[in-house]
Amino acid sequence: MVPAPQTPAHTHGSIVIDLSSPILPPGFFAAPAPVLARQLIGARLLVDGVGGTIVETEAYDSTDPASHSFSGPTARNAAMFGPPGHAYVYRSYGMHWCLNLVCGPVAGGAVLLRALVPEDGIPLMRERRGPVPDRDLCRGPGRLCQALGVTVAHDGLPLDAPPFHLIPGPAEGMGEGAVVAGPRIGITRGADTPWRFSLRGSRFLSRPARG
């Protein structure tokens, strides 16, 4: 008789359920975008097993002139007006993809993922990103999508099912004051709204924290 493995996992055929992963709380995505954006710092995101700890986010909602939802539904932003808890993926500069998590008590809210710490699937990230320092694998919203293999094919997909795996934070060792709020990056309208959130002192941010 072989003793049961001491790992916190059950197996059903080829499916492995990792019992160490906290369950996404009900209503997690019903929070307003700035609230969820702050909560996501220290959470972990995997796409097909590739990803790491989120260290930089930005919040957008329909009251915000910087938001794609500000001027109402279009073909591109349809996912922002769908149910919370789904992905919104859009193209930036005609060549990069950007991943948002649709959220909020009303339509039109989303959190843009701007940077994470490469932790899982780093060899595949390197293949996708080419010869860059590991620090730069997921440092920026477009780079993050390239490293995780996120494209418009993920637009509208639910975030609580494969290929997505979102594990709520905060990460070990994160305490009060670990999250910095400041102005968002690369926008002109709504530039004074402090809806960029980042992990204080992280070297994986797309740019240093301001504010």
Place this chain on the structure above:
DNA sequence: CGTCGGATACCCT
């Protein structure tokens, strides 16, 4: 490690 220009394509008003 930070900042600075210059170059690149698509979505929406």
Place this chain on the structure above:
DNA sequence: GGGTATCCGACGC
């Protein structure tokens, strides 16, 4: 037309 991220080479700290 206005908005937008990345890569590059350059240079300062």
